[in-house]
Amino acid sequence: MAQDKHLKETAVAWQQFIGTGHLHQPSVPQVVLASWQNCRERGVDPWENRKIQAGFVPGQEVAALRITRSRRRPAETLKAIGEFADENRVVLSVYDNQGNFIEPLNHQFPSSMADQLGVSSLFLGQLTEDMSGTNAVTLAMREAATVRLAGYEHYHSWFHAFSCSAAPLRDGRGHIAGAVGASSLDVHQPVMVLPFLRCVADLYQHWRWLEYDRNKTRYWQGVQLMTSSPDPPKMPNPLNQLVGYSHEMKVVKEKLAAVAQSELPVMLTGESGVGKEVAAQVIHQLSARRKGPLIAINCGALSETLAETTLFGYGRGAFTGARSVGKPGLIEASHGGTLFLDELESLSPTVQVMLLRCLAEKKILPVGGTEERPVDFRLVSASKITGEQALAEGVWRADFYYRIGGYDIAIPPLRHRREDIPLLMEVLLKQLAETMGRAIPRLTEEAISCLCHYPWPGNVRQLKNLMEQLLITCQNDEITISDLPEIIRYHSAWLNRGAEAGSVTTAGNQGAIQWTPAGDGKKLLNHLERQMARQVLKESDGNISEAARRLGISRPTLYRIIKDTREEV
Template structure:
């Protein structure tokens, strides 16, 4: 009963983690949760089964491996191990320290279950987090301990029907050389399986010692025993492209991650330059269609006269001047992938009407054609005007809007999330400097403060253009206040910044002298520094080094600000 409750709690925790990327109250072992996070960071799709089923070792290869077994291992012992595994309905196998399949230790039960599940075998060619997600073999080697996983403790949904156990194998020097694993379709795997695995591991370690001592080499069955386990570079998480530590951007990332797994149409709204196309790319990269094309159509540049041929294509001889081979439309080019209509509010009413039937039935009729063609794509759109406002203003047809707005995600402008500006500047400078082959310059605290006050009407796009401009015009290792454009240095938001911090301005000091007094200006700048430091420290969970990195200042400088903040309080 307790195990059944644990399985149910784990299933709930897995669903919550897949949706949001975190757990409010972790109810799974820390090693499992860490592996889940690794899988998510590496972009492992928990629903994609084709790679799993294509990765099974064919039966004939397993039989060939059996013929190469070392004669130094007693046949009677191997047969006894296989009988025990078959009788207890487990799939018993050996993997090396890279997760590569070495050999199968039983055959009767695995062959029967493979036929039942319609797969070539139940022995995967490789067991690692990149391919198969969280698994007992990988965790046993990582934790150097016997591991048991059941049901939804596996990250990949294909393995939720299995319970799996594994024990690590060590070489003659005590290094992890592989693992022996046991998998079963029974969630209540027999308790004697774990001690049995440890016994098998002891036997294999003894046989390996003999092999090493007699041959004075580092190989066993052609597999290098002493091969060090390299640090596999993690695949970048597409969500990291949505830079920001503000509450608003955290919500955007959560919504993007949640909606990416489905097929609903997505409508992204926000001002020009906030990153709607970046969000669309992230959704596509996280979706099951990521191997298909992402076709971006700038509706603002789509003239009404050319809309039909651009979107739907045309057949040979459809009109005078048409290509002899005809032309594939952009909608058909998105087949198997994602179609992204940017600035969708710019489409004419006639073009919206043309698109309605295509979006409803996923069929197109090229100009001059006589037969419809089926297309399979996911739709995403972007608009500078919120959908319902666009309908009220007559910019979007109501029926068209309700067809394209399965899920709406609003991306806030930069001025509404100023705390993201320092991190954005750091990220942009790093990427641009690396592309130019330059060292990454440092922004002074005064320059950062000034840039954080600026309202950024062009949002992230404008900020990126400025960072590139500064890299070109400023060749020093430090970007100072004087290097910023005059439009930013002398903007009213910076010159009148004291209005935001009037609570620290000396009583009775009003009027123009408030802004021109050097001592008052210094107080206001200090106050802003403290506000930013408190916020970044909070977001960094009190980690001084991480907070200093995000702020672009040294640790001693941050310590000074913290000390001044405490004295102020």
């Protein structure tokens, strides 16, 4: 049969396109090929099923929508539509012009088939190319025409067993307002489904979509479908994710805001746990690439071989066990967005050379591949050591550093911005309490002061872990100093505070807790840093490397602190 021949040719074309990114002799419709190219450019993984299955609307919500909508429609007409869809074993649904699921039109077949496939339902909450790859609903609205896709014409492998049709819906002014879709778990969809679908679309247009009312809410025959406004709601400032009002954090926020709009590569440096990944998210959300993907990779978790295939992907048959069609890498997945490489000091010289060429040429060559692919991404990287230190210790090649080091931003450790600790604790306790379903306890002034004296070698990450621990172990609505771990309340910085102890005050209308070091704050912080270094060095029997490891700092930094300590004495 001609249809079977077309399906086989499409399967070959799909495998060729997934493997190489192009077709030697296009054997699929141009509209399908254009959609495949869009999916590839946006980094849609044709093999990842979890994202698809996580997007299904739960069955009970589908049932509730069906009951609510049916109250406003002719019951006999809806029943006839549903019965026809069930008899022809299709999943019939309506989507708005953004690809958002609006309502189901049948129930029996979708429920039984979902049970057989082991999924929550067969109604996707959103049908877009970013979410599910090439699909009939998106193409019907894009082409303003009825569309049918079968088998491998779908970009995502999960849909290769399906055939899907869709007819566009128009509002009173002729604009595309959505689409009606019909999906069959069979590559040979019954021929009568397509004309039936056109009739359903005409019927819906007869019922008519209504435009925005005075409250700027879209309705269908008086039943609210979704709340939306021509004026998008004001989004929160991404910079607010970096909690703190200290001078150090104000400087960091100013630098992030200044560099975000540019295309300069950014290098974030700082100790483990200071919030470098949050800073990377802020840069992405403030940039012109915020609608694109943010791909974060921890280079410290990758061996050299794994780093190559993870970053650059691999071609067909690149190694034993490789997929027959190859697999795109995460650099390609970041196309149009931001690539965040954390713990960059762990990257091997070989991978540095590969990445250097990629940054210079804006192209990648998959491992074992023969053809380069264009990529467009903005690089944000992070390291526990500075660029100068990485060069001095031979961690990075000089040409690699000068390529990635467009703009350096140092994220200060928590001990250098102690006045931010009370606000951080307040925010973290609130977030964790909401997640755990607990009441938010109050920290006593003595507990706050003790926590502000502690040097926090694990920085914000360590503070968050402690707040979670206190929420679990706290037996009442108040956290006192006796609730704190011994390592904190018996730390020398607290026990030897003497006259240098800071003060806890309540400020502002919201009653925010603030901690202010006595006297010159900068001088006090330096003194505490030197005092802690002396104590740890003593406990390490004078071993510089061991003391630096315990403090979470580099050996040069510890040498500087020791030098300052001797000058102070």
